[in-house]
Amino acid sequence: MRKHIKIPRILKINWIKGLSISVVYNNGESRIIDFRSVLLKIGVDENSPASILFNEDEFKKVELENNTLSWNNVEQYITLRHNEKVKVPFEIGADVLLKYSQPEKNDVALKIGRLIRESRMRSGLTQQELAIKSGTTRNYISRIENDRSDIEIATLRKIVETGLGKQLDVRIK
Structure with a gap:
């Protein structure tokens, strides 16, 4: 049976500042290189x-x-079988770039974690109680509150509406 290999891919360049680049990987994570x-x-x-x-x-x-990221302005050539030289762009594999990158702190994710923690505490719930009410685990609630995990909208809705008894209102500005 063939093993499925997951290869990281860069989907978008967010910004370039100096010699740093923020990119979005196919797992949805923004990372700075x-x-x-x-x-x-x-x-x-x-x-x-x-x-x-x-x-x-x-x-x-x-x-x-x-x-992946590519620079056509680098004078780089490869030699083919018949000694023909062909100019190729300078590229570094997305897997190598992932290895050398750092997660970009997402303001929205930071706010969601903080909002869940504040609402949970105002409701007088422990992380364990919120996890039981919302059908998740205490560890997952902790990771969300401490900005160590992404959260899907369906899970966020479950935590907010079922666990906290609040209404979720998502806006794009």
């Missing part, structure tokens, strides 16, 4: 064609291609 450290860790030095990426103007020419 500090390319100054990534380039140094993978051995890019002043003799490498990719060293131009230490220049912020050149770095900003990044594009999202095949679910």
